[in-house]
Amino acid sequence: MMNAPARGFTAEEFQARTQRAQALMAAQSLAGILLTTEPELAYFSGFQTLFWQSPTRPWFMFIPASGKPIAIIPEIGAELMRHSWLDDIRTWSAPAPSDDGISLLTDLLLPFATRGQKIGMMKGHETYLRMPLGDWERLISALPDLEIEDATGLVQGLRMVxxxxxxxxxxxxxxxxxxxxxxxxxxxxxxxxxxxxxxxxxxxxxxxxxxxxxxxxxxxxxxxxxxxxxxxxxxxxxxxxxxxxxxxxxxxxxxxxxxxxxxxxxxxxxxxxxxxxxxxxxxxxxxxxxxxxxxxxxxxxxxxxxxxxxxxxxxxxxxxxxxxxxxxxxxxxxxxxxxxxxxxxxxxxxxxxxxxxxxxxxxxxxxxxxxxxxxxxxxxxxxxxxxx
Amino acid sequence: MMNAPARGFTAEEFQARTQRAQALMAAQSLAGILLTTEPELAYFSGFQTLFWQSPTRPWFMFIPASGKPIAIIPEIGAELMRHSWLDDIRTWSAPAPSDDGISLLTDLLLPFATRGQKIGMMKGHETYLRMPLGDWERLISALPDLEIEDATGLVQGLRMVxxxxxxxxxxxxxxxxxxxxxxxxxxxxxxxxxxxxxxxxxxxxxxxxxxxxxxxxxxxxxxxxxxxxxxxxxxxxxxxxxxxxxxxxxxxxxxxxxxxxxxxxxxxxxxxxxxxxxxxxxxxxxxxxxxxxxxxxxxxxxxxxxxxxxxxxxxxxxxxxxxxxxxxxxxxxxxxxxxxxxxxxxxxxxxxxxxxxxxxxxxxxxxxxxxxxxxxxxxxxxxxxxxx
Known part of the structure; x- marks a missing residue:
């Protein structure tokens, strides 16, 4: 067995990552970024679970223009997420095929749509949408005024260094x-x-x-x-x-x-x-x-x-x-x-x-x-x- | 070490799976099903690689109304796919951010769009879209007449038994x-x-x-x-x-x-x-x-x-x-x-x-x-x- 460094990161590190993202978001006029994928949730919160291997439940995170990220996750992950540096953890009892987090996301995003603000999503090379395509279509049709811009370069640019x-x-x-x-x-x-x-x-x-x-x-x-x-x-x-x-x-x-x-x-x-x-x-x-x-x-x-x-x-x-x-x-x-x-x-x-x-x-x-x-x-x- | 059964499946098994899918597709008036996810590609072809862990390359399979599935995959997977029961393997040199399989998919699907035929996709509960959302948006806007229907129940129903x-x-x-x-x-x-x-x-x-x-x-x-x-x-x-x-x-x-x-x-x-x-x-x-x-x-x-x-x-x-x-x-x-x-x-x-x-x-x-x-x-x- 080789000697290992300490596990995890300090809250300061997650704060610094989030603030760097927010500076780039401001430059790109993004009022927030919606994330659906494991490495991005880990990057901004330290949330780490093999439970991602089950395709049953979607997991979401929202990076606002300022302040800490917001987790929108299945209740089964709440206990683990409460150990992270996040404060705002919104959960539902998943799986719930009729509403797997979609109404929670709609509530979160509606004010941005109403104000005509832009939201980032990772839509580019080496990304995928880790939620049902049908749910995504329902979400965007519930928010017809929401402007969505590709934030792939922004997030990947941060993670590269x-x-x-x-x-x-x-x-x-x-x-x-x-x-x-x-x-x-x-x-x-x-x-x-x-x-x-x-x-x-x-x-x-x-x-x-x-x-x-x-x-x-x-x-x-x-x-x-x-x-x-x-x-x-x-x-x-x-x-x-x-x-x-x-x-x-x-x-x-x-x-x-x-x-x-x-x-x-x-x-x-x-x-x-x-x-x-x-x-x-x-x-x-x-x-x-x-x-x-x-x-x-x-x-x-x-x-x-x-x-x-x-x-x-x-x-x-x-x-x-x-x-x-x-x-x-x-x-x-x-x-x-x-x-x-x-x-x-x-x-x-x-x-x-x-x-x-x-x-x-x-x-x-x-x-x-x-x-x-x-x-x-x-x-x-x-x-x-x-x-x- | 415990004694293990033989690895793999017979070509007859893949043929039977495909024909069962095609019978259900006929009943649902689907001219084909487009698949993007690992378990589905494995189910219809036996294609098995840990390379799925890299998010860099998308992999596609198309189940036509009759005949064998068609693979649309990165060239790096061609050698392995040639060991499967499939005959029609279409490849591109991935990664290619400007066209990661999208023109191959457009060529494949255009005749169906032209003929007004319906294609199935897995869009429902416990599925996700394993390709960049931006590429998906480009694909469907290149095929405005293509009718896409949810085939989640069809595929999951087969795989359950x-x-x-x-x-x-x-x-x-x-x-x-x-x-x-x-x-x-x-x-x-x-x-x-x-x-x-x-x-x-x-x-x-x-x-x-x-x-x-x-x-x-x-x-x-x-x-x-x-x-x-x-x-x-x-x-x-x-x-x-x-x-x-x-x-x-x-x-x-x-x-x-x-x-x-x-x-x-x-x-x-x-x-x-x-x-x-x-x-x-x-x-x-x-x-x-x-x-x-x-x-x-x-x-x-x-x-x-x-x-x-x-x-x-x-x-x-x-x-x-x-x-x-x-x-x-x-x-x-x-x-x-x-x-x-x-x-x-x-x-x-x-x-x-x-x-x-x-x-x-x-x-x-x-x-x-x-x-x-x-x-x-x-x-x-x-x-x-x-x-x-």
Missing amino acids: KSDAEIEKIAHICAVGSAAFSAVPSFIHQGQPLEEVFREFRRTAIGLGADNTPYLVGAADQGGYADVISPPTTRPLRAGDVLMLDTGCIWDGYYCDFDRNWAIGHADDAARRAYDVLWRATQAGIEAARPGNTCRDLFTTMSKVISEIDPSGGDIGRLGHGLGLQLTEQPSHAAFDNTVLKENMVLTIEPSLSYGDGHMMVHEENIVVRPSGGHLLTKRAEAELPVV | KSDAEIEKIAHICAVGSAAFSAVPSFIHQGQPLEEVFREFRRTAIGLGADNTPYLVGAADQGGYADVISPPTTRPLRAGDVLMLDTGCIWDGYYCDFDRNWAIGHADDAARRAYDVLWRATQAGIEAARPGNTCRDLFTTMSKVISEIDPSGGDIGRLGHGLGLQLTEQPSHAAFDNTVLKENMVLTIEPSLSYGDGHMMVHEENIVVRPSGGHLLTKRAEAELPVV
Whole structure:
């Protein structure tokens, strides 16, 4: 078990986050922001429960122009929410298919509609509406004068730059993940079904201090793998396989997201070369992760190295992303993303490439943006493909 | 490690599910159903990936009036989807904020709009729209003539009644969960922080064969607990505590969802009495889970026993629910739910009550509806509050 920092955040931190949001809202003439999704409720209140896994009940939060956020939540969450810094907690006995919070929301929002004020919602890229679409349609038809504007950029912009306390949590779970990856050679062996490798990795990561390992994907095949999002099979590890494990472990609500590759028994030249190119692409990405550079710059920098053996850069669509309360967050290291890097952004550096006969390989590290470039939160992968 | 059934389903099973949907669609004059959510894509295709945890990419499936479902998905998922029974897989290189599948969907749906045909979407209770609201608004404004009808009841009605192969999977994960709960007395002790109890439970369940333990909530406090959705604290177990653990373990995409209670060192009369009432309420619920009875009947039957000490029946809003590809599914054992039970529905029986000074207690078992009543998939909880 690794030593962990304190759980939770101070009320001052939630207040500072809320006030930063409110300053941006004022600049955008928003009288409030209505939120429906787990990471946003956690960001502004610290409310953390696995109960989100049940689709039965919607949860809402409203950020007013000033003062504390307002929770509009099922009664089952009231006791937990009362431990947060919030004062105004409005509840109903959910599930109630005929009125799952809609009349509470209507009461809350009607004065804004009447006054002709604008409300923000997250409607953009990487968001979704975590409530029934039919309820949403009923809500907006009950408030025909309510003007709704996209607040995706505002909220994502805040969440991208992490506080010291957030970075401490992410650094901790990255350290736990690094220790779990370091242990992999001690528990894998030829003949072991891939699903047992997954099982042992999860038990190891939890034993080292992860709250859980919600995300674990990977693959193993002769000379390389062809897919990076599949669940494990019962296929046994064989000499000549390249094994990849990619994990999102979680601690106190914050994720790591990185991977490691191993050759089983021996490695062929093509796999060694792919590994070397990706290791150097990662290195170039880490060094380029300085304030002032853009995500597009990171993409271009890594693509240049990748193009030594793969001009396409693979079809994954991006070479890394933000990280924090979600396994993947804004921004994206992609040609389309001109987000300017700022100090204290936490990012994955994740180059991938195609090689040989339908093989692909992915590398991934987690960093925090510092003036001198990316500061590693993960223990850097070995410079040459490790043979186990 | 417990012996597991085979993973996956036959193509015949997916075909049968699709044809049952298509028969209901014909009766409702639907020319197709557009789906955006993980359990529905899994139900009709077997597509299973933890990649859903990343909010970056939307995934779509369209069930036409006849023939196989059509996948409209990010290129990163194409390799995995090609292993399913589907033939028509349309992909784009996501993420692409300017067009994340929207032009592919427009091309697919335009002929239906032109012909004035109706399309189904899941817009009702316990659903959400897993795509950006802004993209949804763009899609429907590009298809002003498309008539969209709620298909929630149609899809949920199909998913509620499980096939033999689905029941086998749920029975397996319930057996794994039961074995993990049986092991709890062997690893808990006074002075142990609750978060260590959680960690050890997860490692045990995975070691016994769970793919993961995505859901684990619980509480422990003197004479009883007050909240059932919180993450664990570092508070050590003490003599006089009532400890509750409630888990959703998963195997091959299917969940168990049940809990167990223990007294630490000794139990007081109030906790013993609450346990006894809930055990009998559960028993009454299991016996009433016969085809022809309604969910409301189950609620009433359990409420009658609960009212021996708690006239309110607690504020959780329902006394159980469906179970399968999701931790909680339709139907709900609540006064508002008149769903008629059918053979092979898999349900939780989950009575709860309030007692003493702000304490609550929850019991939960998982059953499959059989002509003679609920058939237990979980190993029945002990009839008296176990003291550890």
